[in-house]
Amino acid sequence: MTTPTTRPLPITGYACLNALGGTREEILSALREGRTGLRPPDEPLAFETAVGAVGAPLPELEGALAPWSTRLARMAAALIVPLDAPLRRARERWRAERIGVILGTSTAGAETTERAFKDAVAHGTLPTDYDFRRQHTFGAVLHVVEALAGVRGPAWMISTACTSSAKPFASARRLIDAGVLDAAIVGGFDTLCAMTLTGFHALGALDARPCRPFASDRRGISIGEGGALALVERDGEGRVLVEGVGETSDAYHISAPHPEGAGALAAMEAALREAGRAPAEVDHVNAHGTGTTLNDRAEAGAIATLLGREVPVVSTKGFTGHTLGAAGAIEVAFSAYAIEEGWIPPSLHADPLDPEIPLNVRTETTAGRFRRVLSNSFAFGGNNVSVLLRAP
Amino acid sequence: MTDPAHDRLPRLLVTGVGVWTPGFPSAPAWIAGEADPEVVRASGRILDRMNRRRASALGRALVDAAAEAMEAGGVDPATVPTVVGSALGEVETMIGLLDQMWRRHEPASPAAFTMSVHNAASGLLSISTKNRGFTTSIAADDDTPAAALFEAIGLAHASGGPVVVTCGDGEVPGAFVAEAERFGLLAVALALAPDDGRTNGCARIVGPSRGGTPHVPTDLPRALATHPQVGLLDLADAVLRGREGRVRLDRGRGAGWCVDVVPLEDG
Numbered sequence: 001m002t003t004p005t006t007r008p009l010p011i012t013g014y015a016c017l018n019a020l021g022g023t024r025e026e027i028l029s030a031l032r033e034g035r036t037g038l039r040p041p042d043e044p045l046a047f048e049t050a051v052g053a054v055g056a057p058l059p060e061l062e063g064a065l066a067p068w069s070t071r072l073a074r075m076a077a078a079l080i081v082p083l084d085a086p087l088r089r090a091r092e093r094w095r096a097e098r099i100g101v102i103l104g105t106s107t108a109g110a111e112t113t114e115r116a117f118k119d120a121v122a123h124g125t126l127p128t129d130y131d132f133r134r135q136h137t138f139g140a141v142l143h144v145v146e147a148l149a150g151v152r153g154p155a156w157m158i159s160t161a162c163t164s165s166a167k168p169f170a171s172a173r174r175l176i177d178a179g180v181l182d183a184a185i186v187g188g189f190d191t192l193c194a195m196t197l198t199g200f201h202a203l204g205a206l207d208a209r210p211c212r213p214f215a216s217d218r219r220g221i222s223i224g225e226g227g228a229l230a231l232v233e234r235d236g237e238g239r240v241l242v243e244g245v246g247e248t249s250d251a252y253h254i255s256a257p258h259p260e261g262a263g264a265l266a267a268m269e270a271a272l273r274e275a276g277r278a279p280a281e282v283d284h285v286n287a288h289g290t291g292t293t294l295n296d297r298a299e300a301g302a303i304a305t306l307l308g309r310e311v312p313v314v315s316t317k318g319f320t321g322h323t324l325g326a327a328g329a330i331e332v333a334f335s336a337y338a339i340e341e342g343w344i345p346p347s348l349h350a351d352p353l354d355p356e357i358p359l360n361v362r363t364e365t366t367a368g369r370f371r372r373v374l375s376n377s378f379a380f381g382g383n384n385v386s387v388l389l390r391a392p
Numbered sequence: 393m394t395d396p397a398h399d400r401l402p403r404l405l406v407t408g409v410g411v412w413t414p415g416f417p418s419a420p421a422w423i424a425g426e427a428d429p430e431v432v433r434a435s436g437r438i439l440d441r442m443n444r445r446r447a448s449a450l451g452r453a454l455v456d457a458a459a460e461a462m463e464a465g466g467v468d469p470a471t472v473p474t475v476v477g478s479a480l481g482e483v484e485t486m487i488g489l490l491d492q493m494w495r496r497h498e499p500a501s502p503a504a505f506t507m508s509v510h511n512a513a514s515g516l517l518s519i520s521t522k523n524r525g526f527t528t529s530i531a532a533d534d535d536t537p538a539a540a541l542f543e544a545i546g547l548a549h550a551s552g553g554p555v556v557v558t559c560g561d562g563e564v565p566g567a568f569v570a571e572a573e574r575f576g577l578l579a580v581a582l583a584l585a586p587d588d589g590r591t592n593g594c595a596r597i598v599g600p601s602r603g604g605t606p607h608v609p610t611d612l613p614r615a616l617a618t619h620p621q622v623g624l625l626d627l628a629d630a631v632l633r634g635r636e637g638r639v640r641l642d643r644g645r646g647a648g649w650c651v652d653v654v655p656l657e658d659g
Contacts, residue, residue, distance in 0.1 A: 006550075106509060108531075110486065113568075117490045120567065132568040137479060138510065138531030154600070154649070156532035156539030159481060159510030167528060174546030180402060195489055199505030247526050249518040254446065255506045263524060380506060381515025383527065 004276030008390065009173045010238025011230045013086030014187075015079045016333040018226030018320040022056025022078060028337060031345035032365055036319055038210035038222050043194065047201050048208040051192055052224025052321030065144055067134045070112040071191045072105065073144045079189070079229040080148045086231045087149055087185075094182035094233070100153035101145050102171045103229075104164030104188030106325030108157070109136035111193040141189075145229075149185055157188075159325065161379035162288075163247075164188050165228070166328025169387055170245035172232050182234045187329035189227025196324065197223055203255070211291035211322070212349040213315035214300070214361045221290045224321025228329035240336045243277065243372070243390045246270025250382030257295050257378060261302030264288075267384035268306050268374060275388050279307045281372050282388070284344055286335045288376040289315020290322050299376065300357040307374075312366055313359045318348025328377040332387050335373040339391045343367045401601055402545040405593030405656070407554065408465025408583030409628045410457035413616065414576060418460055423632050427613075434579075438469075439520045446503065448485055450478070450562035451513040453579035458517055458558040465583025467554045469521035472583075473547045474514060476529045477540035477559035479620035481510030487565045513560075534642040537624035538600045538649035541641070548586045555584050559621040576615030580624040582631075592656075595631040599651035606640035606650050618645075627651060 019037025020030035030037065038050040058074035059081070065073075080087075090099060116130040134140050142155040154175075158167045165188025172184035200206045200223060207220040232242065248270060250263035257264070272279060285307065288299055296315075303313060316334050323330055338344045344366050351363040371391045378384050409419045412434050415427030436444040436452030438459045444452070454476060462469050485508040492498045506512075511529035518527045526547065532539040537559050544555040560579030585591040609626045616622055623641035630639050634655040641649045 108481075108510075113486075114490055114494075117487075118494050121495050126567060132564070133533070133573075136483075136568070137533055138481065139479060139533035139535070142532060154535075154539060154542045155647075156530050156535070156542070158528060158530050160514070160527075160529050161509045161511055171528075171543060171546060174550045175542060178402060178546050178549035179400070180542065180545060195486075195493060195500070195505075198493060198500045199489070199502070199508070202500045202502040202505055204502075247528075249515075249524050249527050251518045251522050251524045254443070254512070254515050254519065266524065379511070380509050381511040381527075381529075382518060383511060383515065 002276045005274050006173060006177050008241035008243045009176065009232050010236050011240050011242060012233050012236050012238055013083045014228065014230035014333055014336060015082035016228040016330055017054060017056060017075060017079055018323060018330055019052030019054060019224050020319055031319060034346050034348060036210055036348055038321055045197060049197060049206045050210040050222045052222065053192055054225050061144065065147060067131055068140060068144050070109050070135045072109060072189055073141045075189045075227050076141050076145050077148055079227055080145065083229060083231055090183045090231060090233060091150055096150060096152040098153055098182040099151040100172065100175065100181045100184040101142055101151060101155035102168040102184050102186050104158040104168055104325050104328065105138060105190055106159055106161045106164050107190045107193060107196060108138040109140060110195060111191040112136065114193045114195050145185060153181055160383045161381060162324050162327055163377045163379040163383045163385040164325035164328065166377040166385040166387055167247060169242050170247055173242060173245065176234050184232055185229055186232055187227065187229035188326055190225055190323055190325040192223060192225040205292055207291060211317055213289035213291040213317055214296050214347055214350040214353055214357045216352050216354045218291045220292050222321040224323040226320060226323050226330055227326045228333040238392050240339050240389045241392060242387065244271040244275030244388040246386040248384045252382050255380050257298045259298055261298035263382055263384040264299050264376065264378055265302035265306055267386040268302065271374065271386040271388040282307055282311055282374050283370045284338055284373045285311055285313045286331045286373060286375040287313050287315045288378045289317055291317060297356060300359050304358045309358050310360050312344060312362050314344050314347045314362050316345060328385060331375045335375040335389050338370040338373050339389060342369060344370065401598050403587045403596055403598045404544065404548060404584045405587050405591055406582050406595045406597060406631050407585050407593045408461040409632055410460030410581035411628060412453040412457045413578040419632055439516060443516050443520060446507055447516055448482055448507060449577055450482065450560055451516055453577055454513040454558050454560045455517050457579040457581040458556055461556055461581035461583040465554065467556060467583050470523050471525055473526035473555050474517055475540045475543045475555065475557045476514040477536040478510065479531055479533050479536050479561050480564060481531065482508050482512050483564055484562055534620050534646035535649060536620055537641040541600055544584050548584060552586055557582050557584060559624045561620050573618055575619040578616055578619050578621055578625065580621055580628050582628060595656055596654040597651045600641060600649040602648045604638050604650060607637035609643065
């Protein structure tokens with residue numbers, strides 16, 4: 001162990017929502033039983049694929065918030081409910097002006113805008129209840145979260161594609177360290193839309209079947225939706241602690257990963273350096289593991305180089321699909337589950353493993369004492385984030 | 393300043409400024425105030441040929457403004473952390489994709505899809521400058537300039553080094569916003585450094601904080617008056633003109649974040 005550069009940041013509450021369910025119990029049950037949330041899409045597309053759609057009921061936004069009601073905002077509202085008790089405690093402890101909202105999304109209101117656009121093509125004008133500023137913009141949902149959470153600190157959305165909701169953990173940590181904030185709601189969300197599915201299909205990145213990260217017959221990704229929120233505070237009794245976050249760039253290609261995973265390796269190293277931890281102290285990796293040939297191979301090489309071949313590795317995207325801008329926060333929540341529950345789910349359908357993946361990819365539920373977990377997220381733009389969590 | 397709360401506010405030095413908007417391709421051109429009608433398209437001069445072709449009009453304006461601020465601030469583009477702010481990101485590319493899919497019934501363009509992400513410009517900037525360090529891409533409607541400064545404060549505190557903030561937005565396709573809300577292309581960049589007593593800057597900025605009385609902002613062309621990044625332009629303008637006072641970062645359309653600008657003689 002070397003000297004950490006900052007203090008661990010307690011996560012005093014967190015909540016998650018995805019294709020496996022809307023509650024911790026539903027999600028844990030599916031993860032333990034190896035039950036995927038991936039299904040054929042409800043709306044027909046010109047190609048075959050599987051998607052991870054959220055089936056849990058989402059609250060309507062009413063009264064003054066009604067004009068902001070989109071699927072994205074309703075997901076945010078659903079995720080605020082389980083945080084009610086820790087948020088109430090935080091508001092009693094810290095002034096509302098000192099609690100920030102730092103979230104991530106890659107799609108923002110694209111799903112709503114796409115529906116409005118189709119309507120405009122059919123009828124000549126945008127629907128009368130469509131409001132670009134309140135329903136499309138990246139910042140629109142911030143207003144909903146601030147209002148429902150009763151906080152008044154600085155608020156912004158990070159949009160770095162598939163690392164969007166992992167980066168807020170680092171931003172909040174820096175601003176708490178700098179004395180600007182005492183607490184922050186972090187995390188993020190994304191929704192399914194045909195434009196995203198069609199775009200990934202055009203790139204040749206979508207698998208027609210449910211995705212199989214690290215498997216020898218993997219053919220690409222499945223797209224999902226969902227979100228996760230966490231409350232981080234300057235101090236307090238954390239259920240888990242953010243011990244380090246590494247953020248790097250590949251500086252290589254706008255949509256392809258660095259072939260040797262150089263940026264991914266640098267992000268994991270930076271997270272360990274910030275925490276003052278050695279590679280041998282990592283007990284589990286929740287990999288980015290999208291299921292594309294290039295991504296999985298590059299990430300596997302980076303993990304093996306830094307942590308060796310024995311650390312248990314799982315990609316949970318076979319359960320939820322790749323939830324894009326929400327993946328970072330959802331997988332931080334899954335990493336927190338591993339620490340709190342003492343088991344990790346299988347990497348679904350990874351068997352038989354690609355022989356070129358030099359890792360201990362778990363293909364069944366594995367019990368253990370997972371005190372320190374790395375969660376990886378990588379994105380278009382060559383953006384890489386690795387979050388190191390640890391037990392209190 | 394005698395208010396003890398004010399003394400606790402974060403402070404940064406401005407070491408360089410960059411501006412790009414049609415007619416005004418640089419900060420000196422902006423200050424000179426004479427629009428050049430031939431300047432209609434940002435060059436994206438620091439991008440390699442392939443990425444320049446890929447970049448949108450917004451992306452090229454953002455990287456031009458960032459490059460100008462980096463040069464003026466004397467920071468190393470290959471290592472400096474960058475914060476890119478945009479309320480709407482690559483909205484024109486995204487609407488173009490929807491048009492391709494739903495009006496023209498054509499297959500989606502993979503290149504356009506790739507470049508429709510909000511962080512396209514920050515990715516291109518890191519690729520062009522071979523910067524393997526930190527970059528981020530953020531949005532907060534009219535509070536984007538304040539949010540970008542908050543990110544910069546955290547980064548400068550954590551690293552003890554410089555940060556470059558660049559905010560910009562392009563035009564929104566007509567049907568989506570009311571006539572009175574429309575705006576043109578604008579990108580503004582600031583090279584910032586911790587106020588550590590060792591770095592020279594042209595101004596000190598204190599905040600963001602809320603309240604107080606901002607000074608009257610600059611008169612602006614109609615195309616910029618409702619722009620989500622106009623607050624950063626007001627701040628850049630005050631720094632470039634050596635004007636002391638409080639600058640509102642949202643022109644009254646956001647949460648009310650302001651910064652205090654103190655010109656420095658040795659900058």
